[in-house]
Amino acid sequence: SYELTQPPSVSVSPGQTARITCSGDALPKKYAYWYQQKSGQAPVLVIYEDSKRPSGIPERFSGSSSGTMATLTISGAQVEDEADYYCYSTDSSGNHRRVFGTGTKVTVL
């Protein structure tokens, strides 16, 4: 079955840049989406269609995609950005199935 692979953890100091990668064979053909999940809360969409930011999401969140890798960048990370982050995309085999990445714990300290 299709998989999206992320690093388990990323640590940054406040004000530094955090980059989270998501690797998947179908990403050249399928959009990547990114979700932020804080402890005990439902996920929140922070990036859609590789690089678009929903209204209300701070400008420090940005996304990009090249080849089989999508990247979420948090420029000038804040303490409140500490959370789990998941990429999300679609299997390209035509079965319409969706898949979440393995998740990355971002620590800001």
Next chain:
Amino acid sequence: EVQLVESGGVVVQPGGSLRLSCAASGFTFDDYAMHWVRQAPGKGLEWVSLISWDGGSTYYADSVKGRFTISRDNSKNSLYLQMNSLRAEDTALYYCASSAAGALDYWGQGTLVTVSS
């Protein structure tokens, strides 16, 4: 205000059945595809199932195919997940989520299903 409220989560024995519901409000329900996503305790997100806006197309993760059935009633602004032959590994918080295009735009707060004897 968009609201998605899941219900129906309980403790059920292995091999048992359960029906989850998701009540939607604050948006035009039949304009949206709907999904179920689950999260086992301390684990990551797992996509479970998708139903098209009119209920005409449904898709499932391999882990639940043949055991779970997604459905919707647009007249009641409601989404359902019928879960049969439940296993311990189905224990999770189950979220419903709406999708206008590709993204899962809005999420509920989840309902907890525990499969245990």
